[in-house]
Amino acid sequence: MNPNIPNTDRKRVVIIGAGFGGINLARGLANRPEFQVVLINKHNYHEFQPLYYQVATAGLEASSILFPLRAALGNNPNVHIRVTCMTNIRAEEKIIDTDIGPIPYDFLVLAMGADTNFFGQQNIIDRALPMKSVQEAIALRNRFLQNFEEALSVETAEELDGLMDVVVVGGGPTGVELCGTLAEMRKTVLPRDYPELDFKGMDIHLIESGGELLGPMSKESQDHSLAYLRELGVDVRLNTRVKDFDGKYVYMNDGTSLRTNNLIWAAGVKANTPNGIPAEAVGRGGRLIVNRFNQVQGFTDIFAIGDLAAMAEGETWPNGHPQVAQPAIQQGKLLAQNLTRLVRGGQMVEFTYNDLGSMATIGRGLAVVDLSFIKFQGFFAWLTWLFVHLMAILGVKNRLLIFINWMWNYLTYNQSLRLIIKPKLPKAPLDVPKERLNDSVEVAAVKTV
Numbered sequence: 001m002n003p004n005i006p007n008t009d010r011k012r013v014v015i016i017g018a019g020f021g022g023i024n025l026a027r028g029l030a031n032r033p034e035f036q037v038v039l040i041n042k043h044n045y046h047e048f049q050p051l052y053y054q055v056a057t058a059g060l061e062a063s064s065i066l067f068p069l070r071a072a073l074g075n076n077p078n079v080h081i082r083v084t085c086m087t088n089i090r091a092e093e094k095i096i097d098t099d100i101g102p103i104p105y106d107f108l109v110l111a112m113g114a115d116t117n118f119f120g121q122q123n124i125i126d127r128a129l130p131m132k133s134v135q136e137a138i139a140l141r142n143r144f145l146q147n148f149e150e151a152l153s154v155e156t157a158e159e160l161d162g163l164m165d166v167v168v169v170g171g172g173p174t175g176v177e178l179c180g181t182l183a184e185m186r187k188t189v190l191p192r193d194y195p196e197l198d199f200k201g202m203d204i205h206l207i208e209s210g211g212e213l214l215g216p217m218s219k220e221s222q223d224h225s226l227a228y229l230r231e232l233g234v235d236v237r238l239n240t241r242v243k244d245f246d247g248k249y250v251y252m253n254d255g256t257s258l259r260t261n262n263l264i265w266a267a268g269v270k271a272n273t274p275n276g277i278p279a280e281a282v283g284r285g286g287r288l289i290v291n292r293f294n295q296v297q298g299f300t301d302i303f304a305i306g307d308l309a310a311m312a313e314g315e316t317w318p319n320g321h322p323q324v325a326q327p328a329i330q331q332g333k334l335l336a337q338n339l340t341r342l343v344r345g346g347q348m349v350e351f352t353y354n355d356l357g358s359m360a361t362i363g364r365g366l367a368v369v370d371l372s373f374i375k376f377q378g379f380f381a382w383l384t385w386l387f388v389h390l391m392a393i394l395g396v397k398n399r400l401l402i403f404i405n406w407m408w409n410y411l412t413y414n415q416s417l418r419l420i421i422k423p424k425l426p427k428a429p430l431d432v433p434k435e436r437l438n439d440s441v442e443v444a445a446v447k448t449v
Contacts, residue, residue: 013105017308046069203235
């Protein structure tokens with residue numbers, strides 16, 4: 001195969017990944033006459049990751065948090081999008097290898113983000129449910145709903161507990177928001193859908209290895225989020241670590257266990273470290289060590305941004321910035337300006353992170369918000385969370401659909417999205433690799449939602 005990217009006299013910037021960092025960099029360079037932009041991504045869409053949990057709990061359609069890359073970047077002849085995966089970097093030759101062939105570059109920007117970190121626990125890798133992609137969120141939604149369907153037909157209380165009870169590992173925003181949403185559904189939505197089931201027996205457990213929820217946030221927000229979850233009936237266990245899961249029981253380090261078939265893993269992330277980067281440039285959690293211009297250690301033409309980049313910034317961020325959207329967005333925008341300065345013979349500007357604050361929603365009308373100048377909780381915090389996330393979504397249509405879904409859900413306590421949609425597996429021709437067949441099935445799952 002051949003990438004079929006035309007050779008020009010422009011500087012070629014190859015961007016790997018279309019997350020928050022990659023898409024903002026590509027948009028910043030798209031209309032610059034000095035550059036040819038090549039965007040490599042394994043899907044043809046950008047994903048709004050903070051709302052995965054709402055897809056998993058049937059609050060939003062998957063298409064609402066996805067935006068086509070070609071629509072995001074417009075009809076620009078200087079931008080070339082290729083849906084493929086990078087397999088290796090040949091830094092000395094300034095070439096990357098991909099599934100569709102080699103692609104040379106003048107500047108390479110690595111923005112592949114991070115994936116779920118299971119900390120090497122094989123049983124959990126094999127049996128837990130992660131939520132770091134829209135496909136995983138859809139699979140989780142299908143699993144939840146299928147469990148309730150099967151719960152109508154089981155014969156023992158032990159089987160019923162296994163299907164209905166949920167254990168979420170990780171007290172960060174994903175774990176907290178998911179538990180809050182499940183608790184709200186248990187109270188309002190699920191009893192109406194399944195009147196034959198007693199949802200008073202559905203237990204939701206949140207396991208956190210640290211001593212508080214929402215670790216990076218203020219003590220005030222941590223305390224309020226814990227109180228909100230407990231008011232919603234979530235069993236929160238702090239200073240507790242999950243050490244094993246056999247598919248039916250979750251085992252903790254304190255010797256206790258919980259009966260469930262559903263272990264949702266939201267306990268941490270690890271960077272998607274690329275092949276071809278020397279070991280001395282790889283830091284903690286697989287993140288690439290970069291300078292204040294986002295240049296990877298030992299290189300002047302390879303950059304890393306977002307979750308993949310470990311940039312030490314003074315005493316505030318000695319081990320790198322938090323792996324959330326804002327650092328990636330800000331680094332992508334500044335790097336577009338710095339690459340322009342660089343090819344025009346100017347001086348690049350050092351990156352300084354502008355921490356706009358943190359927020360998390362726990363349930364209906366409940367949220368916590370930490371801004372640099374004020375901290376607040378409750379209903380107004382919830383409205384703030386809604387507004388900030390709505391404005392961050394790409395596309396006017398997506399914003400409108402999400403707003404309608406949120407308002408309808410708020411007014412009626414109901415959504416019509418609780419559908420179990422499983423793609424039919426086609427019979428594979430003899431010459432089609434299994435992994436290619438799986439890819440087509442995942443795409444079909446997204447399109448049918």
